[in-house]
Each structure stands twice: as structure tokens, then as C-alpha cells.
Amino acid sequence: MRIACIAFTAAGEALADRARAALPGHAWSLARGFGADRVPLAPWCADAFAASDALVFVGAAGIAVRAIAPHVRSKVSDPAVIVMDEGGRWCIPILSGHVGGANALARELAGAVGAAPVVTTATDGRGVWAVDTWAVSRGMAIGEPERIKDVSARLLAGGEVALWCDAEVLGPLPARVRRAPSRAEAHVIVSPAARPGERALHVVPRCIVAGMGCRRGASADAIEGAFRAACAEAGILPDSLGAAATIELKRDEPGLVEWCAGRGVALEAFTADALAAQPGDFSSSAFVAQTVGVDNVCERAAVAAGGRLCAGKLARGGVTVALAELPWTCSFDEPGGRGGAG
Numbered sequence: 001m002r003i004a005c006i007a008f009t010a011a012g013e014a015l016a017d018r019a020r021a022a023l024p025g026h027a028w029s030l031a032r033g034f035g036a037d038r039v040p041l042a043p044w045c046a047d048a049f050a051a052s053d054a055l056v057f058v059g060a061a062g063i064a065v066r067a068i069a070p071h072v073r074s075k076v077s078d079p080a081v082i083v084m085d086e087g088g089r090w091c092i093p094i095l096s097g098h099v100g101g102a103n104a105l106a107r108e109l110a111g112a113v114g115a116a117p118v119v120t121t122a123t124d125g126r127g128v129w130a131v132d133t134w135a136v137s138r139g140m141a142i143g144e145p146e147r148i149k150d151v152s153a154r155l156l157a158g159g160e161v162a163l164w165c166d167a168e169v170l171g172p173l174p175a176r177v178r179r180a181p182s183r184a185e186a187h188v189i190v191s192p193a194a195r196p197g198e199r200a201l202h203v204v205p206r207c208i209v210a211g212m213g214c215r216r217g218a219s220a221d222a223i224e225g226a227f228r229a230a231c232a233e234a235g236i237l238p239d240s241l242g243a244a245a246t247i248e249l250k251r252d253e254p255g256l257v258e259w260c261a262g263r264g265v266a267l268e269a270f271t272a273d274a275l276a277a278q279p280g281d282f283s284s285s286a287f288v289a290q291t292v293g294v295d296n297v298c299e300r301a302a303v304a305a306g307g308r309l310c311a312g313k314l315a316r317g318g319v320t321v322a323l324a325e326l327p328w329t330c331s332f333d334e335p336g337g338r339g340g341a342g
Contacts, residue, residue: 001080001105004048005056006031006039012058012086015113019056019084022112033059041067054080054105064094075099075132076145082106084115091115097124098132099142128155129174131188135203138331141239143194143202151187151201165190167205171332190330192240206242207328208310211302212256213246213288215318220258226319227259234311236323241265243326245301247275249292268305275300283313298322 003026007013013032020028029052031039045067048055057064061083068081072095080102081095091110093102103119110117123130131151135142142148154161160176164186169179180186189200192208210227231238244260244267246253251269260267272293280303284295294300298313299322307324314321 001053001101002027002029002051003054003056003105004029004031004044004052005058006033006041006044006048007086008033008057008059008063009086010034012084015084015086015088016056016058018088019109019113023108046071049079052079054082054100054102056082056084056109058084058086061092061094068095074145075148076142080105082109084109084113088113088115090118092118092120097121098130098148099136099145101136103133122156123152126156128152129161129177131161131201131203134174134332139206140190141204141206141237143204143237143239147199147201154187161187163188163190164200165330166192167329169330169332173332192237192325193235194237195235202237204237204239205328205330206240207326208236208240209243209245209302209305209307209324209326210241211245211298211300211305211322211324212250213297213301213320214250214253214256216253218253218255218318220255220262222317223255223259223319224262226314226316226321229316230311230314230321230323233314234323236311243268243305245270245305247272247292247294247297247301250297268301270301270304275304278303280309 005016005028007016016030031044033041049071064081064083072078075096076099078096078100080100082102082105083092083094091106093106095102097103103124106117106119132142132148151161155176160178162180162185163177164180164183183189186200188203190203192205194202214223228238241263243265246269248269248271250256275294278300282296282299289295298320299309302322302324303309307326309324311323
């Protein structure tokens with residue numbers, strides 16, 4: 001994790017140094033919030049909130065709360081925020097405990113410096129399954145963050161949660177979580193797709209590969225628009241994107257590279273011969289074949305990346321998109337693999 005840490009006393013700074021030394025696997029940046037060379041808190045917090053995975057305040061909780069207040073937006077995008085006292089007795093996650101990983105990081109920091117983690121989320125305190133923590137640990141996205149509380153409240157009240165998964169479920173389900181007899185009866189749906197009218201919480205595996213073709217100079221915005229149009233037409237959730245694929249000639253296309261970076265996915269490129277060798281029934285264009293050496297880029301690229309075609313070629317604004325689903329499983333064993341694969 002990228003951890004931005006600020007301390008407000010010399011003792012706090014020494015504690016921050018101890019934590020950094022004990023946890024070298026994280027990328028630390030330490031700031032001094034005291035003395036003549038102190039950094040101004042407001043701009044430091046604004047920058048750290050935007051660029052870091054976690055903020056650690058070594059000082060009073062009130063300072064942290066006031067500093068982060070203007071920047072808090074969403075539990076699925078805000079960084080983890082943790083407060084430690086300068087004496088190293090307490091380590092308290094105050095924001096993004098589950099999705100942002102603040103609870104887990106607080107326990108890690110506490111173990112490193114001999115502090116006590118003070119975790120106040122009810123699911124953790126009661127040992128109840130936290131769907132958002134599980135989803136993040138499996139590399140999945142949360143479709144409707146506002147519905148997380150409904151799932152947690154049901155479990156905390158002693159009820160059961162019905163879960164539907166499009167893929168194979170591995171491992172024993174958590175206490176009071178059961179398989180839903182149908183998708184319509186589920187409280188939690190694990191799927192790359194959503195159907196109209198569903199009120200369940202969607203947990204979204206990143207199992208979709210987008211095969212992409214585009215004209216030279218196509219912008220990242222145009223590519224995003226075409227991708228979203230393809231998802232909407234197929235009933236696929238955009239957050240299910242796990243990879244992108246194209247022809248070798250487009251590997252360095254600026255708009256495509258920018259779009260992949262913005263989406264946080266890798267771009268895999270295949271030669272025209274490799275695309276032509278893909279088995280299947282694909283749409284065909286003589287013009288595309290004459291231009292790049294193969295009759296179809298987007299559909300063939302999606303399949304070449306290992307997917308099963310689930311949405312054929314869509315053309316929009318000089319961009320072509322096809323969607324394919326990569327193999328995945330729904331694991332309740334140890335995390336690993338793509339989109340929750342066991």
C-alpha cells in the first residue's frame with residue numbers, strides 16, 4: 001500500500017519511523033506536522049487523500065477528522081485512514097475499514113509497534129461476515145455500496161443472507177450465508193451482469209476482457225463511450241472489466257493506452273496471424289482485413305485473451321468493442337486468482 005503518514009510531535013515521528021521500519025513492504029511517505037519545518041496540514045491531506053491508499057495520523061483523532069472531512073466521498077473510493085497516539089498504545093481505523101483496508105492495516109500496524117487495534121465496525125466486533133471485505137479480498141468490485149449495510153444489518157440481526165453466484169462456489173460459506181435457490185431470491189449476487197429491477201447487492205468479479213479496435217487517434221473518452229455502450233447492450237457491469245486485448249498494431253495507440261491506464265487494466269496485444277488462428281464464428285470485414293491483415297480485431301482479440309465471447313462486435317465513434325468472459329470461481333477459501341478464483 002501507498003501510506004502517507006504525518007506526525008505532530010517528536011515522539012509521534014519516532015513511532016512513525018518504527019512503523020515504517022517494521023513494515024517495509026509498504027511504500028511510505030512521512031511528513032512532519034510540527035516544528036519550524038512542518039508541512040501545512042490542509043494541502044498535505046488533500047494531496048495524500050488523492051494519491052495514497054492509506055493515511056496515518058500520529059496524533060489526536062480530532063485533527064484527523066477535521067483534516068479529512070472536506071475530502072470524504074465514498075466508501076468504495078476513499079483511502080484508509082488510521083489514527084495512532086504518539087505513545088503507540090492505540091491504533092484506530094476511522095475511515096474505509098473494509099473496502100479501503102483500514103481495519104486490516106490497523107491490525108498490521110498495531111502488531112508492528114505493539115499497539116492495540118481499536119476496530120469499531122460491528123461485523124468485525126461480532127465476527128459476522130463482511131461482504132465488502134470479502135469482495136475486496138477476492139479482487140471484486142461492489143456494484144451498489146449503499147446496499148452493503150442491508151446485508152450487514154440482516155446478519156447482525158441474526159438473519160440469513162441468500163447468495164447467488166454465476167460461477168462455481170468453492171469452500172464453505174460463512175455462518176448464516178446460504179445458497180439462494182434462484183437469482184431473484186438472492187440478497188447478494190456475484191456476477192459480471194445485472195438484470196433490470198434487481199435489488200440485491202451485486203459483487204462484481206473482474207472477469208470480462210474487452211477486445212478493442214479503433215481508428216488512429218481515437219480518444220480515451222471515445223473508447224470509454226464505446227465500452228459503456230457495449231456493456232449496456234449486453235447487460236454487463238462496467239466494473240467487471242479485468243483486461244483488454246487488441247491487435248499488435250494498436251499496442252501503443254495513445255487513446256487505448258490511456259483508457260487502459262484509467263481503467264487499471266493491462267492491454268494484451270496479438271499479431272494478425274494469432275488473431276486469424278482463433279476458432280469461432282466472427283463478424284468479418286474485408287476493409288479491416290485489407291488494413292490490418294485480419295478480418296476482425298475486437299472479437300478475435302477478446303477470445304485470444306482466453307475469454308468466451310458474450311457480446312459481439314459493437315461499433316461506435318471509430319471504436320469497435322467485443323466482450324468475452326474469462327473463467328472464474330466464487331471462492332470462500334483463501335483468496336487468489338482472478339475475480340475471486342480459488
